[in-house]
Amino acid sequence: MTRELHTLVCLKVVPKSEEVGVDRETNTLDRANARSEINPPDMNALETALALKDRFGGRVSLMSMGPPFVIPTLRVGLAMGADHAYLLSDRAFGGADTLATSLTLARAIEKLGDVDLVLCGEESSDGATAQVPPGIATWMDIPQATYAMDVDFEPGQRHLVVTREVRDGEEVLDVPLPAVVSVKVSCNEPRFMDTGRFALLDNEELVTTWTADDLGVDREHLGLAGSPTSVAGLKEAAQASGRRRELVSGTPEEEGKILYERIIEFLRGAGTRGQEAPG
Amino acid sequence: MIDPAYSPQEARGIWVFLEQDAGVLAPVSLELLAKARALATESGAELTGLLVGGDLAALEATAAKLDLDRVVSVAHPLLTQFTAEAYAHAVDQVIRTQKPDIFLLGATAYGRDLAGRLAVMLRTGLTADCTDLALEAGTGLLLGEVSGFGGGVLATIRCEQHRPQMATVRPGVFPEPAAADRAAAKVERVNVDVPAAKCLVKVVARHRKTGVDISRAERLVVAGAGARGEMPNIEALAQALGAEIGATRVAVDEGWAERERQIGQTGVIARPKLALVWGASGASQFTCGIDQAEMVVAVNQDPEAAIFESADICIVDEVAPVVKALVAELQSHGGAE
Ligand SMILES: Cc1cc2nc3c(=O)[nH]c(=O)nc-3n(C[C@H](O)[C@H](O)[C@H](O)COP(=O)(O)OP(=O)(O)OC[C@H]3O[C@@H](n4cnc5c(N)ncnc54)[C@H](O)[C@@H]3O)c2cc1C
Ligand SMILES: Cc1cc2nc3c(=O)[nH]c(=O)nc-3n(C[C@H](O)[C@H](O)[C@H](O)COP(=O)(O)OP(=O)(O)OC[C@H]3O[C@@H](n4cnc5c(N)ncnc54)[C@H](O)[C@@H]3O)c2cc1C
Numbered sequence: 001m002t003r004e005l006h007t008l009v010c011l012k013v014v015p016k017s018e019e020v021g022v023d024r025e026t027n028t029l030d031r032a033n034a035r036s037e038i039n040p041p042d043m044n045a046l047e048t049a050l051a052l053k054d055r056f057g058g059r060v061s062l063m064s065m066g067p068p069f070v071i072p073t074l075r076v077g078l079a080m081g082a083d084h085a086y087l088l089s090d091r092a093f094g095g096a097d098t099l100a101t102s103l104t105l106a107r108a109i110e111k112l113g114d115v116d117l118v119l120c121g122e123e124s125s126d127g128a129t130a131q132v133p134p135g136i137a138t139w140m141d142i143p144q145a146t147y148a149m150d151v152d153f154e155p156g157q158r159h160l161v162v163t164r165e166v167r168d169g170e171e172v173l174d175v176p177l178p179a180v181v182s183v184k185v186s187c188n189e190p191r192f193m194d195t196g197r198f199a200l201l202d203n204e205e206l207v208t209t210w211t212a213d214d215l216g217v218d219r220e221h222l223g224l225a226g227s228p229t230s231v232a233g234l235k236e237a238a239q240a241s242g243r244r245r246e247l248v249s250g251t252p253e254e255e256g257k258i259l260y261e262r263i264i265e266f267l268r269g270a271g272t273r274g275q276e277a278p279g
Numbered sequence: 280m281i282d283p284a285y286s287p288q289e290a291r292g293i294w295v296f297l298e299q300d301a302g303v304l305a306p307v308s309l310e311l312l313a314k315a316r317a318l319a320t321e322s323g324a325e326l327t328g329l330l331v332g333g334d335l336a337a338l339e340a341t342a343a344k345l346d347l348d349r350v351v352s353v354a355h356p357l358l359t360q361f362t363a364e365a366y367a368h369a370v371d372q373v374i375r376t377q378k379p380d381i382f383l384l385g386a387t388a389y390g391r392d393l394a395g396r397l398a399v400m401l402r403t404g405l406t407a408d409c410t411d412l413a414l415e416a417g418t419g420l421l422l423g424e425v426s427g428f429g430g431g432v433l434a435t436i437r438c439e440q441h442r443p444q445m446a447t448v449r450p451g452v453f454p455e456p457a458a459a460d461r462a463a464a465k466v467e468r469v470n471v472d473v474p475a476a477k478c479l480v481k482v483v484a485r486h487r488k489t490g491v492d493i494s495r496a497e498r499l500v501v502a503g504a505g506a507r508g509e510m511p512n513i514e515a516l517a518q519a520l521g522a523e524i525g526a527t528r529v530a531v532d533e534g535w536a537e538r539e540r541q542i543g544q545t546g547v548i549a550r551p552k553l554a555l556v557w558g559a560s561g562a563s564q565f566t567c568g569i570d571q572a573e574m575v576v577a578v579n580q581d582p583e584a585a586i587f588e589s590a591d592i593c594i595v596d597e598v599a600p601v602v603k604a605l606v607a608e609l610q611s612h613g614g615a616e
Binding site for chain 1: 436437552
């Protein structure tokens, strides 16, 4: 008999992008007014995991590196159907770039010992590097398949068939487990929380917190200390790159007519400009 | 601090990954070359292009004519199709022996996969999805400009102690260079070892979508969720204008346009002269894909919609009557040539 599938979903709790700004005086990120959410593609990763569990059985664990205040957000994942959540939380993890983040997650996954499939989102909505999934796979020395649109499982073979998006089309990959797979945002529709599981929202036993000591990793390799990159500067993106923002109003017919005139005028001008400056 | 593969003192030169698929170079690799050449000129460094694949004879000849000082060619039968593990394993060997100072890749699926694995193998820093590159005054360190929080924040990232300084660059941010007028670059073939144990993932099928590449379209008519039911008129408008159709992610998810037509952070960064955007809210993950348009027109019924911050001409109205009026106007004048 084949061993049941243990899927681990990496969930990053992020501030809602539109609610984050830059403090103009200190040039640091101002997240004070931003609400937290699970990084949207990570919800698709969780749905992928739960759908596999529905079809083939097994267990789904959640893992997140972040401060303790993300626990309530992780409970949403438990209420959707995950079996257990692991929070990696320690000041030593703070300020990690992708090298240190993926090392921390990889060592924690290895500590569990029996994870077959690590599912991630394609990229986060804040750092948006998409480097953590390949990073985890490399630290664990296992294969990866990124930008997955569809993940299917052949239980007898312990292989995945992954359809993924690449530059000018799609690829179908045969991926032996254990492996890391990252899924595209909106590749499926995350289910609602199961009201029958709401009681779990208060269950302390379902969330395990691990610190740096639990992972047994040299502190010099974690967080800021273990990060080869550093931020040399930070600024708010120039708002809307100096657009004219001219308001055109009237009846739809009038608007259509003015729009036509503006477009023709612009294209005539841009036509000559385009000839002088290629590209 | 994790020990780097080699020290800054040993590191030399700027390398660009010449991403290829079935013998065709990725446009972003060419875009990177002009920028990399400018950095190389500024620092007096040698510029090397790295080719990886199965049979590279034809591509070597193509690459030798690019604006490069040197081409390093890494051919192996197990590298015929891209797989992250095998490519990373091969490139790791080359990097460790040749010790480049800077290694740049396109932020495509393949480029990001390879870079993400390689950075961990080499224990070095990787700046992701750069929208600009520069050298820091005084130190000569590579500075990568990246955007975060859906484009709302710009950060400059550098890697001081670890080499190579790696960065991926977003397609479409640098213009493709004009043809180089220089002596052919010398091609150096390097042998690598690719063990079968690094080839666990098999490519079962590869589907290439041909034709649409809206990143180079001069004119775009873009549908958002607010264009529901209006696709026939949006298409008529595109036709009358000689424009390509683009779409927000929601419109693509609805099946109104193919996925290659998605504009934005996880789609195409377009640089058209003119973009007409219909019924899009203006999420920063979308607007980063039209920010480089010369002129943007937005139509949205919600006067508060963020899209108006990113538009030159703003019309607060329903999509349907305005798109019809504009199509009628264009048709009565015989188009917009
Ligand atoms: C604006 C900005 C730019 C940055 N640029 C860089 C850069 O160029 N290079 C660099 O090394 N670092 C960079 N960072 C730091 C980087 O964001 C952090 O290292 C972060 O911890 C992980 O990277 P990510 O958010 O890009 O994750 P991604 O690689 O984009 O995330 C992909 C997936 O990995 C999983 N995942 C990621 N983080 C966690 C977590 N904490 N817990 C659980 N699962 C997780 C999730 O499934 C997620 O969907 C940047 C940060 C910011 C704010
Ligand atoms: C990691 C990540 C990556 C993403 N990448 C991308 C990306 O690459 N590209 C992308 O587009 N999105 C991307 N998104 C999604 C993005 O955040 C937005 O959800 C998306 O752009 C919204 O699409 P929309 O504007 O068409 O739809 P909506 O936000 O639903 O906006 C519809 C707009 O149409 C208006 N409207 C409705 N009906 C009418 C009518 N009849 N007439 C006129 N106006 C009308 C409404 O007022 C509204 O403003 C990403 C999100 C994440 C988390």
